[in-house]
Structures are given as C-alpha cells and as structure tokens.
Amino acid sequence: MSVSESDAEAPEAPDTPGRAKRRRFRRGRLPAGVVVVLAAAGGVIVAVHPFGGGDGTPPPAGAGGSLVPVRQGPLSAQISQSGTLSYAAQDDGTPYSVVNQVPGIYTWAPSAGDQVKCGRILYWVGDTPIVLLCGTRPAYRNLSLGDRGRDVRELNANLVTLGYAKKSELDPDSRYFGSATAAALQKLQDEIGADETGELDLGDAVFLPGPLRITKATARLGGRAAPGAPVAEATSADRQVTVDLDASQQAGVKVGDKAQITLPDNTVTTGRVTRVGTVATSSSSDDQGSSNTTIPVYLTLTHPKVAGDLDQAPVQVQITTDGVKQALIVPVTALIGQAGGGYAVERVDARGVHQTVPVTLGLFDNADGLVQVSGNLAAGERVVVPST
Numbered sequence: 319m320s321v322s323e324s325d326a327e328a329p330e331a332p333d334t335p336g337r338a339k340r341r342r343f344r345r346g347r348l349p350a351g352v353v354v355v356l357a358a359a360g361g362v363i364v365a366v367h368p369f370g371g372g373d374g375t376p377p378p379a380g381a382g383g384s385l386v387p388v389r390q391g392p393l394s395a396q397i398s399q400s401g402t403l404s405y406a407a408q409d410d411g412t413p414y415s416v417v418n419q420v421p422g423i424y425t426w427a428p429s430a431g432d433q434v435k436c437g438r439i440l441y442w443v444g445d446t447p448i449v450l451l452c453g454t455r456p457a458y459r460n461l462s463l464g465d466r467g468r469d470v471r472e473l474n475a476n477l478v479t480l481g482y483a484k485k486s487e488l489d490p491d492s493r494y495f496g497s498a499t500a501a502a503l504q505k506l507q508d509e510i511g512a513d514e515t516g517e518l519d520l521g522d523a524v525f526l527p528g529p530l531r532i533t534k535a536t537a538r539l540g541g542r543a544a545p546g547a548p549v550a551e552a553t554s555a556d557r558q559v560t561v562d563l564d565a566s567q568q569a570g571v572k573v574g575d576k577a578q579i580t581l582p583d584n585t586v587t588t589g590r591v592t593r594v595g596t597v598a599t600s601s602s603s604d605d606q607g608s609s610n611t612t613i614p615v616y617l618t619l620t621h622p623k624v625a626g627d628l629d630q631a632p633v634q635v636q637i638t639t640d641g642v643k644q645a646l647i648v649p650v651t652a653l654i655g656q657a658g659g660g661y662a663v664e665r666v667d668a669r670g671v672h673q674t675v676p677v678t679l680g681l682f683d684n685a686d687g688l689v690q691v692s693g694n695l696a697a698g699e700r701v702v703v704p705s706t
Contacts, residue, residue, distance in 0.1 A: 383702050383703055383704045383705050384702075384703050384705065385666055385700040385701070385702060385703070386648070386649060386652065386700065386701055386702075386703045387697075387698055387699065387700055387701075388646055388647070388648055388691075388695050388696065388697055388698065388699050388700070388701060389646075389647045389648075389697065390644060390645065390646055390647065390697035391644065391645070391647065392641065392642065392643050392644070392645070393641065393642045393645040393647050393681055393683055393688060393690050394638045394640070394641045394642075394681075394683055395570070395638070395639045395640040395641065395681050395682055395683055395684070396636050396637065396638050396639065396683055396684060396685035396686070397563070397567055397570065397571065397636070397637045397639060397684060397685070398634070398635070398636050398684065398685045399561045399562075399563060399634075399635050399637070400561075400632060400633070400634055400635070401559045401560055401561040401562075401579075401617070401632075401633050401634070401635040402559065402560050402630060402631070402632060402633065403557065403558075403559050403579075403581070403625055403628050403629070403630075403631040403632075403633045404553075404557075404558055404559075404560065404629055404630050404631075405531050405533075405553035405554060405555065405556065405557065405558065405629060406553060406554045406556040406557070406558035406616075406618075407553040407554065409593070411560075411614075413533055413534070413551040413552055413553055414526050414527070414530065414551065414552045414553065414554075415548055415550075415551060416440065416441075416524055416526070416530075416548065416549040416550040416551070416552060417456075417524070417546060417547070417548060417549065418441075418443065418448070418521065418537070418543050418544070418545065418546070418547045418548075418549050419457070419520050419521030419545045419546070420443040420444075420446060420448065420521035420522075420543060420545070421443075421543060421544060421545060422443040422444040422446070422542075422543050423443065423444060423540060423541070423542060423543060424441065424442070424443060424537045424538060424539055424540065424541050424542075424543050424549075425442040425443065425444060425445075425539065426439075426441055426442040426539065427441045427442075427535060427537040427538065427539060427549065427550070428440065428441060428532045428535055428549075428550055429532065429535050430532055430533060430534055430535055431531070431532060432531070432532045433529055433530065433531050433532075433555055434450050434528070434529060434530045434532070435450070435528065435529040436450055436451055436452040436476065436479075436480065436528040436529060437449065437450070437451070437476065437480040437506065437509075438450060438510075439510055440524055440530075440549075441537060441549055441550075443521075443543045446512065446522070447510045447511055447512050448521065448522065448523065448524060449506070449510055449512075449522065449523045449524075450523070450524055450526065450528055450529075450530060451472070451473070451476045451523045451524070451525050451528075452472075452475075452476055452479070452525070452526075452527065452528045453469075453472035453475075453476070453525035453526070453527070454472075454525070454526075454527060455468050455469055455472055455525060456525055457469060457518075457520055457521070457523060457524070457525055458520070459520055460517065460518070460519050460520050461473060461495055461517065461518040462495065462500075462516075462517040462518075463495055463496070463497070463499075463500060463516075463517075464495060465494075465495040466493050466494050466495070467493055468493065469525075470492070470493050470494060470495045470499070471490075471491060471492060471493045472525060473495070473499065473503070473518060473523075474488055474489065474490050474491075474492050474493075474495075474499055475490040475491070477490075477499065477502040477503060477506065478490040478502075480506065482502040482503070482505040482506050482509075483498060483499075483501070483502035483505075487502075488502055500516035500517070501516070503516050503517070503518060504516045521545070526552070527554055528554070528555075529554070529555040530552040530553070530554065530555065531552055531553050531554065531555050532550050532551070532552050533550075533551050533552055533553055534550060534551040535549075535550050536548045536549055536550055536551070537549040537550065556618065556622070557618065557619050557622040557625050558616055558617070558618060559577075559579055559589060559616070559617040559618075559619070559633060559635060560614055560615070560616055560617075561614070561615045561616075561617065561635050561637075562599070562612040562613075562614060562615075563612060563613050563614070563615045564610070564611070564612060564613075565598050565611040565612060565613050568594065568613045570639045570640075571591060571594055571615055571637055571639055572591065572594065572639075573591055573592060573593065573594060574590060574591060575590065575591040575637050575638060575639055576588065576589075576590055576637075576638050577589045577590060577591065577617050577635055577636060577637045577638065578635070578636040578638075579617070579619065579633050579634070579635055579636075580633060580634040580635075581624070581625065581628070581631070581633055582628070582631050582632060582633065585624060587619055587620065587621055587624045587625075588619075588620040588621070589617040589618055589619045589620055589635075590617060590618060590620065591615060591616070591617050591637060592616050592617060592618050593615070593616040594613065594614075594615050594616075595613050595614035595615065595616070596613075597613075597614075598611050598612065598613055599611070599612055599613075599614075600612075615637075617635065617637075636685050640681060641681075642680065642681050642690055645680065645681065645690040646690065646691050646692060646695055646696075646697060647688050647689070647690060647691075648663055648677075648688070648689060648691055648701055649687055649688060649689075649703050650682070650687045650688065650689050651687065651703050651704060652664070652701045652702065652703045653677075653679075653689065654674070656676070660676060660678075661676070661677055661679060662674045662675055662676045662677060663675055663677055663691065663693075663695070663701040663702075664701060664702040665695065665699055665700065665701055665702075666700050666701070666702060667699075667700075672702070675693055675694050675695055676693055676694075677691040677692065677693035677695065678691065678692045678693060679691060680692060
C-alpha cells in the first residue's frame, strides 16, 4: 500500500521555545510550574522548578534562576520549631504541691516567685519552722533512732549533702537511723531554729525535688494550718524549654540531641533534649476543624543563667537530629521531580550547556533548606536554582 503524501513524515520544523519545551517534557522533565513535593524527616518541602532544558540545551528564553555550586562538607539534619521557656515541673507538666502536716496557725508563708533551697525554711506553723528537704518520697511517719526505710535514706542523703555530716561519719545511702543521723539532724535543727531533738516528727520537713520556685501561695498568714492542707504550688528551679513537636517527627528526635535556642532578645544559647513525651495531644488547627497531633519534647539549657528570670517566654529551637561529616550538598529548591520517579538536578558546565543529572537523596537539613545528594556530580559543579 502506498503512503499518501499527507501521511509521509514531515520535515522537522525549526525549534521554538514552546516546541523545545514539549520535546524536553517527553524526555522525562516536568513542565514549567510543576510543584515538587518532598517528604523529608517528617516535614514537607515544596520546590517549584520553572525550567526547561536538561538535554544539553540552554533553558528557554525568559526563564529565571541562579547557578549555585555543589558544596562538599558536613551536613546536619535539623528541625526548627517554636517553644516555651519556663521552669521545670513534674513529668506531666503539673506543679509540685506543698502539703502541710502540722496543726496550728501559719506565722510565715512563702510568696509566688520565692525560691527555696533544700535545707532552708519553707514556711512556719506557730514556732515550728518547716524545712524543705530534697527527695521524691513524701514524709509519712515520725523518724527516730532505730527506724529503717527509704525515707531514712532520703534523710541521711540530705544531711550529708547539706554538710551536717561527712560521708565517713554517715553513709548517705544508709536506710538506718542511727546515732550519726541523730547527731547530724540536731545540727540542722539548730541551724534553722527548731527544737534540737535529734528526731524528725511528721510535718517537720517537706520532701520534694528541690530547690523549689513558688508559683502559687495558698497559705495565708494567720490562717489555720491543718494536716493535709495545701500550702503552695511550685516548680523546680531548673530551666526548661518545651516544644510541641509534630507527631510525625517524633521518631527523628531522641534524648541527647543537641539544640540551638534563640531567646526573645535574640541571644543564642545551646541545650539538649532530655525527655521526649509519649502522650500525643490533638488540637484544632484551623476553622475547618482539622486537627494537629503533637508530642511534647523537653530540653534543658547548657547555660541556664543566660535565661535570667524569663518564664513562659517564647523561644525558637533548632534540634540537630543527625549529621554527615562529608556530603555533597545542594539547595532543596535545586531538585527536579522526574516524570518516571526520582529526582534530578540541572547541571551547567563551563560552556553553559545544561544537563539533567539524576541524583539520590540523603540527609535533609530542613532548617536551612539543604539536602545531601549522590550521583554523577562533583563538588564545585554548578546547578540551577529557580528564582523565587
């Protein structure tokens, strides 16, 4: 069968920008304006690439962009998030409760903002000073010669730590209330102005993780003190930054990760992740009722004095979750999504020739918008980054 003249292959027309773009798209490049969505370390990065090219020809006329050299060196994966600087409370975020066990009348009580160190007077009932001792086990009985238990060990540890006995005189890990305990306790009682009995009656001391910072005073001067009545609420004196991390990023953050913390006055200090919460919280994020699920992450400051007296202050946090000592690095916006899957960059050689180079993605630095790549690239070669 003869081929009609209309069916015969027509000679190829000269290239135009539109024709060149269509040919390049058939070869696997995304057309102008396509948005490339990359999932990285639990976040979403959007790169818009408006370029043609990739087959050895320059980009079409009118395309904008810049050339950035491929860099080689260390790369850190970072998560940037806003946080809150405060004083650390209990693990669940609730304050510590100071509970009275001595009947009588309050003759002195702490005020909000007061800080009380272990071994110092917390409040007074009548002529009895109530001392704060460091510990996690609440007092529940009178202690005297011959008693044994975990509460005795807490008492012994306090007496040694506060300097009322030497380790050679009193074992701070001992669960036994002996003569050395009584002698050291008398010294403490003398220091705070209590009766020097060498015994610790229920209510004479409050055991809480200390030092404490009073956040709310409940007891009132002249008010009646009853066993079981709340005296105050408190946090520890330790500084803490809390970050509500997107639950999808939880696996990327671990205890010990280093962090950079920017305070409200733009002072930058360092910290470390000390605890990652396990209970997620959901909250509505917009008017359409969509929810946002977060996990609390807690950080301590390397130099807490830098924070001064700031409380409930907004801060910016960058948590470093991973790192590579030697990586080929390009901006995330240099990535081009390929029609058949995967990613590429657009390399430009010294002659100005453009070529698409497939790459494999590695570590993402979400904070600075960088990504580790591997492929037929070398440090110093230039890649196209679209104008924004």
